[in-house]
Structures are given as structure tokens and as C-alpha cells.
């Protein structure tokens with residue numbers, strides 16, 4: 005990318021690499037040496053810099069702490085067999101960040117700032133991208149308000165930052181989920197489609213209640229009547245009913261437009277599967293479970309790519325799904341996406357960008 009963006013780089017004097025155990029990585033615990041920072045002051049993004057990863061100092065009146073203007077993104081970089089770093093659809097994350105920004109009254113981050121910050125950070129910290137099969141570098145871009153002012157209004161100052169974490173082979177063991185019939189994650193007109201910090205805060209308590217009952221995650225339903233399945237709160241969800249893939253549409257503003265979701269749907273259509281983007285009624289899911297028509301159910305998201313669902317609780321009744329064979333759609337598409345991400349298979353969709 006041609007750029008005029010000037011980024012000041014201050015390198016760490018003591019890399020954390022020698023102290024990092026790449027064989028025992030816990031998601032989000034080891035953080036790479038550097039971070040990218042930009043400030044929004046007087047109506048423009050400025051002061052682009054890469055610095056050693058370090059704590060921020062914060063005024064107690066910081067607007068984010070009180071009113072929650074805070075959004076984020078999540079994506080991954082992979083190392084191919086030649087040691088090159090591959091990014092999966094970063095431009096989709098950049099666009100989505102700005103869709104979230106608009107909803108939360110946060111100024112858009114220009115494409116050049118996002119991409120140049122990201123590429124230069126990855127270039128500097130390229131040794132942090134694990135080379136092991138299945139491992140990757142998780143990337144967290146985020147924007148938050150930095151006014152020190154207690155009035156309720158959009159902040160005038162913001163920070164955009166990116167830091168990264170090496171993560172191990174994130175194989176998700178099949179999860180149990182519960183269809184939520186009381187609490188609500190998102191409602192039409194709300195902020196469900198934005199990757200906003202507050203959406204997560206509100207979902208923790210219902211998720212904790214479900215965990216106490218032995219479920220890993222919730223299947224959120226619509227906020228009005230709790231009659232159709234929306235998504236899982238960190239993942240979109242898909243159901244293979246007979247030979248058709250059913251997943252919620254993203255035009256109600258209540259569903260996060262997952263990039264994994266979109267990629268899976270593109271590949272599903274190419275692989276000749278029938279895809280229906282429509283709401284699945286809870287009653288229809290219940291019937292499909294009773295009649296044995298639900299062949300596969302899985303979440304899609306950057307962390308796990310595909311997370312198989314093994315057990316679903318609907319209206320107080322637990323249903324166990326059949327074992328998912330290796331040639332099932334969810335396993336085929338997982339292998340295909342992994343092959344594309346690690347550069348083992350040709351990228352025919354323009355999804356990969358090399359750093």
C-alpha cells in the first residue's frame with residue numbers, strides 16, 4: 005500500500021519473546037512487544053506511533069469509564085510455510101470498525117490509518133506470529149473515548165490502538181448451549197450489530213447463569229418475543245437442517261455481521277450447499293431436534309473459526325446432537341478455511357493480504 009502516513013516507531017529495549025512459552029499459550033494472556041496508537045484531537049486523527057506495549061494512564065473522569073463509548077475488532081494473522089505473514093480479510097474488519105464507530109458516535113478511523121498501523125505493527129512484531137500448525141496471532145484493534153468530562157455527550161477526543169497476542173491451536177471442543185428465553189442481547193434499533201464493549205457487558209450475567217446450569221454459551225433469541233434464534237454473542241450460529249444451512253439474516257441490526265459467517269456462506273454456496281439466510285424459529289429448532297432433522301449446529305467466529313454444538317437446551321429440555329462425521333459440512337468448511345488462512349490452498353476470493 006502506498007502511503008504518506010508518518011508513524012513514529014519506538015522499539016522496546018527488552019523483548020518479551022525469550023520469556024514467552026509458545027508451547028503453552030493461553031488466549032489473550034501473552035501480549036506482543038509493541039502497540040500502535042493514534043489520537044483523535046481537534047477533529048482529526050494524529051500522532052501515529054508504535055511504542056512498547058505498556059499501561060495507559062487514565063483520568064478518573066475518562067468518558068469511556070462512565071458512558072462506554074468503546075468499540076473493538078478481532079482478527080488473526082497466520083504464518084505460511086515460507087514464514088510469510090498472512091492476514092485474513094483485514095479490510096472487512098476495517099469497514100466493520102467504522103460501522104460500529106458510526107453507531108457509537110465515534111469518529112471513523114481512515115482506512116490508511118488502520119491498514120498502515122496494522123501492517124507496520126505486524127512487520128515490527130513478525131517474530132510474534134507463531135509458526136506452529138493451528139497457532140496464530142490474534143489482533144485487537146479498538147477505539148475509545150478519552151475526554152475527561154462527566155457531561156453526557158459524545159467525547160471530543162479518542163484513542164485508536166492495536167495490540168496483538170500469539171494464540172495456540174484454538175480447537176474448540178463441542179459446546180453446550182441454552183436457548184435464552186428471558187434476557188436480551190440486542191433489539192431492533194439498538195446496538196447489536198456494533199462490536200461495542202457494552203454489548204458484552206450486558207450479556208455476561210445471563211451467560212453466567214447459563215454456565216451455572218452447565219452450559220458453555222447462550223443462543224440469544226429476538227428481544228421482543230424470544231421466538232427466533234439470533235446468534236451466540238461471540239459467534240454467529242448456523243444450523244444444518246436436513247441438507248440446508250440456515251442462519252440468521254443480518255438486516256435487523258441485532259446481529260453482528262461476522263466475517264467468518266460471511267466466509268462460510270460464500271464457501272457453502274461454492275460447495276453446492278443450499279443456504280437460507282432467515283430466522284429459525286425456536287419451535288422449528290425444537291421440532292428439528294425431536295425429528296432428528298438437525299444434522300449439524302455450529303458457531304462461527306474468528307477465535308475458533310467453527311465451534312461445534314453438541315447439546316442444545318430448548319424450553320428446559322436438553323437435546324444431544326449426533327456425532328459430527330469428518331466429512332460433515334462444518335468440518336469440510338473448517339479445513340478449507342484453515343487451508344486458505346495458512347496459504348496451503350489458493351486464495352481465489354482475494355481474502356488474504358501478505359504483510
Ligand SMILES: *Cc1c(COP(=O)(O)O)cnc(C)c1O
Nearest residue numbers: 237238239260262263264305306
Ligand atoms: C465478533 C463477533 C462475532 C464473530 O465475528 P467474526 O468476524 O466472525 O469474528 C459474532 N457475534 C458477535 C456478537 C461478535 O462480537
